[in-house]
Amino acid sequence: MLVGLHRVAVLVLEGAKPLDVGIPAQVFTTRASMPYEVRVCGAAAGLVTGGDGLSYHVAHGLETLTWADIVFIPGYRFPGRDDPPPAVVDALITAHNRGARLAAISTGAFALAATGLLDGRRATTHWHYTRAFATKHPRIQVDENVLFVDEGRVLTSAGAASGLDLCLHILRGDLGVAASNHAARRLVAAPYRSGGQAQYVPRSVPEPLGERFAATREWALHHLSETLTLSAMAQHAAVSPRTFSRRFADxxxxTPMQWIMRARIDVAxxxxxxxxxxxxQIATDVGLGTGSNLRRHFQHILGTTPTDYRRTFTEGT
Structure with missing residues (x-):
């Protein structure tokens, strides 16, 4: 669990995309419920030309990376054209070597890959650039069908919206699911989308089907203490169980039952x-019946016990 004020750097490179810059800066903004301090920096203090007609005036240079506990690298335009300046690459490597986490959003993965720290690891980037990413960095295990990848102290995400999912994932690890859900409500964002969710799925079904499924997921979240079956969820969505199961996984x-189990563990x-x-009592609240059942699924999904989890996230509170 995170103890004390945590230092966050947002590294703005030439051509930086505004949403990619703004998401970590806003998610981790300092407030009573968020023990973070954010500094926006560049290769040097001053004006940085961004993408989409915007520029940024950053108050800090690369010295910020010697201060930060976590460094976000927002996406930028034309990532496959050139690597970042050597000073930026060296600063990222130095930050990582002293223990900082490096988290790339969208095409920021190209800058992170230039350090060599992703070699031999799984990583992702925006689906439009995954082929170019894999060609430029053949030692990286590129996964184009996920929203984000957590490899410990190096993390990558797909497009801008999945950068928000990555930030909430980091919050869950630092502060717990309650703080992450609170931040999601503040941002009017989905509280949990798994990193394994496909970032882009071509669809041949009408959009109202997706809307019904969203409504069914919301309905299920309000009935977790009850017996929820595939048939009951499919009936709520007004489709066959086979269709529901296949589209839900997309x-x-x-699968619907895997999602229900993870939702129950999140509430727990x-x-x-x-x-x-x-x-x-919590096992009953979330529809798992017995403490033994809760412990088994908790261990399987999170790799720890409910008692140890509670101890971790209540120390110092």
Whole structure:
């Protein structure tokens, strides 16, 4: 669990995309519920020409990377053309070597790849650039069908919107699911989209079908304490179980029952963080019946026990 103020650098490179810059700057903005300090920097302090007709006046240079605990690298225009300046690459490597996390949004993955730190690892970038990314960096295991990839201290995400998913994922790891859900509500964002969800799925079905599925997911979240079956969810969506199961997996990266289980574990996490309810009581609250059942699924999904999780996210509070 995160203890004390955490330092976040947002590194603005030439051609930086405005959404990619703004997302981490806004998500991690300093406030009572968010123990972060954010500094926006560039290769040097001053004016940085951005993409989409915008420029940025940054107050800090690369010295900020010696200060930061986590460095975000927003996407930028024409990423395959040239690598970032050697000073930027060296500063990123130095930051990583002293323990900082490096998180690339969209085409920022090209700058992170230039450091060599992604070699031999899984990574992603915007679907439009995955082929160019794989060609330029053949040692990287490029996954074009995910929203983000967490490889520990190097993280990558797809397009701008998935940068928000990556930020919320980092928040969950730092502060717990309650803080992440609070931030998602503040930003009017989906509280959880898995990193394994496809970033772009060509569709041949009418859009109202997707709208019904979103409504069904929302309905399911309000009925987690009840018995939820594939048939019941398909009936709510007004499609056959076979169609529902196939399209649901396309939308979320999970089967309906896998998604339900993860939703139950997420609610259990929040209850462990914010309430004094016992493991047995929480198991009933989230529809898992017994504490033994909750412990088994909690261990499988999160790799820890409910008791250890509660201890981690209540220390120092």
């Amino acid at each position: 939308d979320t990266g999970y 996490r929040e209850l462990l963080e914010r309430s004094q309810r016992t493991v047995e």
